Amino acid sequence: MGQPSNRRYQVVRTFARRNDMTFVLPERVYDELTVNAPDVETPPIDTAIDEGWARVAAPLEYTNALVSRTMDGVQRYIANADDRPADKIERADPALAGVAAQAFVDETADHAYIYTTDTLAGEGAENIFASEGYDDSVTYVNGFRFVEDLLE
Amino acid sequence: MSRTSNRTNGDVIRDFLSVADLLEEPQLAQLYAYLAREEEATVQELMNELDLAQGTAYTYVNRLVDAGVIEATTDEQPRVYVARDINLTVTAADGAREYTITPALIDAIARRTTDDDIDTYIDRHGIAGLATALTYTIDRERGEVTHRLMARDLDISPLAAEIILQALHPVVHEHFDIEEAGASVADIEGVDRDIASDDA
Numbered sequence A: 001m002g003q004p005s006n007r008r009y010q011v012v013r014t015f016a017r018r019n020d021m022t023f024v025l026p027e028r029v030y031d032e033l034t035v036n037a038p039d040v041e042t043p044p045i046d047t048a049i050d051e052g053w054a055r056v057a058a059p060l061e062y063t064n065a066l067v068s069r070t071m072d073g074v075q076r077y078i079a080n081a082d083d084r085p086a087d088k089i090e091r092a093d094p095a096l097a098g099v100a101a102q103a104f105v106d107e108t109a110d111h112a113y114i115y116t117t118d119t120l121a122g123e124g125a126e127n128i129f130a131s132e133g134y135d136d137s138v139t140y141v142n143g144f145r146f147v148e149d150l151l152e
Numbered sequence B: 001m002s003r004t005s006n007r008t009n010g011d012v013i014r015d016f017l018s019v020a021d022l023l024e025e026p027q028l029a030q031l032y033a034y035l036a037r038e039e040e041a042t043v044q045e046l047m048n049e050l051d052l053a054q055g056t057a058y059t060y061v062n063r064l065v066d067a068g069v070i071e072a073t074t075d076e077q078p079r080v081y082v083a084r085d086i087n088l089t090v091t092a093a094d095g096a097r098e099y100t101i102t103p104a105l106i107d108a109i110a111r112r113t114t115d116d117d118i119d120t121y122i123d124r125h126g127i128a129g130l131a132t133a134l135t136y137t138i139d140r141e142r143g144e145v146t147h148r149l150m151a152r153d154l155d156i157s158p159l160a161a162e163i164i165l166q167a168l169h170p171v172v173h174e175h176f177d178i179e180e181a182g183a184s185v186a187d188i189e190g191v192d193r194d195i196a197s198d199d200a
Helices: A007-018 A027-034 A044-051 A065-082 A092-105 A119-131 A143-151 B003-024 B026-038 B043-050 B054-067 B103-113 B116-141 B147-154 B158-175
Strands: A023-025 A054-056 A112-116 A138-142 B070-072 B081-083 B088-091 B098-101
Touching: A007 A044, A007 A143, A023 A027, A023 A092, A027 A044, A027 A092, A027 B158, A044 A054, A065 A092, A065 A119, A092 A112, A092 A119, A112 A119, A112 A143, A119 A138, A119 B116, A138 A143, B003 B026, B003 B054, B003 B103, B026 B043, B026 B054, B026 B070, B026 B081, B026 B103, B043 B054, B054 B070, B098 B103, B098 B116, B103 B116, B103 B158, B116 B147, B116 B158, B147 B158
Parallel strands: A023 A054, A112 A138
Antiparallel strands: B070 B081, B088 B098
């Protein structure tokens, strides 16, 4: 979405505010967005957090059965699609599904919208939650389509 | 080596050098990519669409015709030009990697004039690197790989991978027929998507 001065950043912020929404990021994803950017003083995600429309999820409880099953499931789904061993898949990809599973376990949400530009991770999450009986509770939102539609 | 095969080699080298010119000069690449995308155009249309001065437009068109990558379809005025298909496989200097120069790659290179992310990526990883990133972009749009797997394979940060994948996203959808998966704003229940009165 780029810097806060970027129109893409601004439409997502406006959408979140208008609908009183907060985007939740897995810790691993937050870490990725805030390292290796020495030429940027404040990473855009920190600005979004300061502005109150994004936050970092609490650490995932891997001991919880649903959290660990969905994360393992998504990891295998990605590994199968790309034909590589599951242990070579970054844990940040399944973490998106992990955050949704944690919210279901904690009963802080009854529907999760997973925003990602990685179709494979999004479809993997939908697929695994369906096999866990959460068919209608998880929606993968294509990050590109989402922002393009807001820009229209 | 026979004289015939020498001549064939000569043609291949000539083709390669003309394509190499395209890769070196984003403005030429841009003109070629436009023709590849729009099927055909006159010089006047190229001037309007690509915002070129008349002299510049004729110079570029003549160079591309001389190079054999575009051609006029008629001798009548105004001449209509079309792109000739380019599909050239190159082995990178280390011999380990191979990439194919396609209209999509030339289009991606052409965009470095207006897209800082593509420009930076070529500066860091070269045309061969961009060709690799384009392949990953196609695979990701097809739901076969994620940006983190690309980052791991190429030993770059996930953020760097995501940035170039996003920059190449429009190129891929311009040249390949891939349906965009997933839901969008309209599928999110109970939200107001009207953000016309932007408070930003």
